[in-house]
Amino acid sequence: MSAAGNNRDGSRVIRPGGTIGVLGGGQLGRMLALSGRAMGYRFVTLDPTPDAPCGQVADRQIVASYDDAKAAQSLAEQSDVITYEFENVDADVTELLMRQSYVPQGSKLLYTTQHRLREKRAIEAAGVQVAPYAEIASAEQLREAVVQFGTPCVLKTATGGYDGKGQWVIRSLDEVEEAYDTLSRAKTELVLEQFIRFEKELSVIAARSPRGEVKAFPAAENIHINNILHLSIVPARTSESIQQEAERLAMRIAEALDVIGLIAVEMFLTRDGQLFVNELAPRPHNSGHYTMEACQTSQFEQHVRAICNLPLGSTKLLTPVVMVNVLGQHVEPLLDWIADPESERQPGVTAKVHLYGKQEAKHNRKMGHVNVLADAPEAALQWIEASNIWKTNQ
Numbered sequence: 494m495s496a497a498g499n500n501r502d503g504s505r506v507i508r509p510g511g512t513i514g515v516l517g518g519g520q521l522g523r524m525l526a527l528s529g530r531a532m533g534y535r536f537v538t539l540d541p542t543p544d545a546p547c548g549q550v551a552d553r554q555i556v557a558s559y560d561d562a563k564a565a566q567s568l569a570e571q572s573d574v575i576t577y578e579f580e581n582v583d584a585d586v587t588e589l590l591m592r593q594s595y596v597p598q599g600s601k602l603l604y605t606t607q608h609r610l611r612e613k614r615a616i617e618a619a620g621v622q623v624a625p626y627a628e629i630a631s632a633e634q635l636r637e638a639v640v641q642f643g644t645p646c647v648l649k650t651a652t653g654g655y656d657g658k659g660q661w662v663i664r665s666l667d668e669v670e671e672a673y674d675t676l677s678r679a680k681t682e683l684v685l686e687q688f689i690r691f692e693k694e695l696s697v698i699a700a701r702s703p704r705g706e707v708k709a710f711p712a713a714e715n716i717h718i719n720n721i722l723h724l725s726i727v728p729a730r731t732s733e734s735i736q737q738e739a740e741r742l743a744m745r746i747a748e749a750l751d752v753i754g755l756i757a758v759e760m761f762l763t764r765d766g767q768l769f770v771n772e773l774a775p776r777p778h779n780s781g782h783y784t785m786e787a788c789q790t791s792q793f794e795q796h797v798r799a800i801c802n803l804p805l806g807s808t809k810l811l812t813p814v815v816m817v818n819v820l821g822q823h824v825e826p827l828l829d830w831i832a833d834p835e836s837e838r839q840p841g842v843t844a845k846v847h848l849y850g851k852q853e854a855k856h857n858r859k860m861g862h863v864n865v866l867a868d869a870p871e872a873a874l875q876w877i878e879a880s881n882i883w884k885t886n887q
C-alpha cells in the first residue's frame with residue numbers, strides 16, 4: 494500500500510496515513526491509538542468484547558476471539574503493520590499475521606517472553622543477572638530447591654501469570670506439597686526463584702526500531718499493592734548512577750533480543766546496589782504511563798515510531814511525576830474529585846486524569862490512571878495522600 498515505503502537502508506517505513514492493526518483492544522491499545530491517530534495513522538483493532546477501550550477510539554473494531562483465523566485474516570488485510578497489546582498471542586495467529594501482513598516485532602520475542610524460563614535464559618545470555626532460579630518438574634525437586642534457596646522463595650508458573658496470579662510465596666518447607674499441587678494444575682512448567690529482599694522495584698522501558706536505533710525512558714520506581722502496580726515515581730528515589738545503570742541494562746536487553754517496538758524491563762534493586770531483572774513485557778507497560786505528560790515523547794508514540802520505523806523521539810523527562818493507578822474502587826471518588834471545585838487542589842501540582850472507557854468498575858480492575866505532575870515527587874505523593882481517592886478498600 495502507498496503508506497509503506499523503504500528507508501535508505503532498505504528497511505520498511507510506514508508513513509502517517511497508513512493503518513496500524515492492534516491485536517487486543519484494552520487500555521494499552523487505546524492509548525496507542527490515541528497517540529498514533531494524533532500523528533495521522535489509522536487504526537483497526539481486534540477484540541472479542543464489543544466497544545472495547547481501543548475499539549472506542551480506533552477507526553474500526555473487529556469483534557472476534559483472538560484465535561479466530563478469519564478475523565485475524567481480516568485484520569491482516571486491513572493493516573499496513575500489525576502490533577499487539579498483550580504478549581500471550583497464540584503462535585498460530587502470529588504466524589498467520591506474519592504471512593499475510595507486516596509484523597515487525599516478529600514472533601521470536603513473543604516466544605521468549607511468553608515463558609519465564611526462556612525469558613530468564615535470554616536475559617542471562619544478554620549478560621544481565623536475574624534472581625537465582627530452578628526449573629521444577631516434581632514436588633521432590635521443589636523440596637530440594639527450597640532447601641537450597643532457603644525461605645521465603647517464590648514458585649511461579651512459567652506461562653500465563655499476571656498481577657501476581659500463578660505465584661506462591663513459599664515461607665516454609667511445610668508448604669511444598671500444597672504449592673506444587675496448586676500451581677502444577679496450570680499444566681505448564683514451574684520455576685522457583687530465590688526471594689530477592691529488594692529495597693526498591695524499578696522498571697525501564699526501552700524502544701528499538703528496525704533502523705537499530707535504541708532509546709530508554711527514565712527509570713521508574715514502582716510500588717505494588719496486592720501485586721498490582723499502585724505507583725510509579727519518576728525520577729526514581731535512588732542515585733543517578735543506579736538509574737543510568739538500569740537504563741543501560743534495558744537497552745542492552747533490547748539490543749540482545751533484537752527488539753522492535755517497546756520492551757518493558759522490571760527490576761529489583763537491592764540495598765547493596767545490585768540490579769536483578771525480574772521480568773520483561775514486549776509492549777507498552779503500566780509503569781510507562783507516566784511518560785504521557787512527563788516526557789517529550791510518550792511510550793505509545795515511541796512504540797508507533799518504532800514499529801513504523803520513524804526516528805525515535807526524545808525520552809527526556811520534562812517534570813517529576815507520580816503515576817497512580819485508578820482501580821474499580823477508586824473510580825467514584827475520582828469522579829467526585831474531578832467535578833468538585835472545592836476538592837483538594839495543591840499549588841504547583843497538576844493531576845492529569847486518564848480513564849479507559851471500561852463499563853464495569855470491578856474491584857481491582859484497572860480503570861484508568863492519574864499522572865500527578867509536580868516540582869518534586871514528594872509533592873505529588875502528598876497530593877495523592879490528601880485527595881483521599883486511594884483510601885478506599887486497600
Ligand SMILES: Nc1ncnc2c1ncn2[C@@H]1O[C@H](COP(=O)(O)OP(=O)(O)O)[C@@H](O)[C@H]1O
Binds near residue numbers: 647688689694
Ligand atoms: N523473586 C522474587 N523476589 C522478591 N519479590 C518477588 C519475586 N518475584 C516476584 N516478586 C514480587 O511479586 C511481584 C509480581 O511478580 P512478577 O514476577 O512481576 O509477576 P507478574 O507477572 O504477576 O507481574 C513483583 O513485582 C515483586 O513485587
Ligand SMILES: [Mg+2]
Binds near residue numbers: 759772
Ligand atoms: Mg511483573
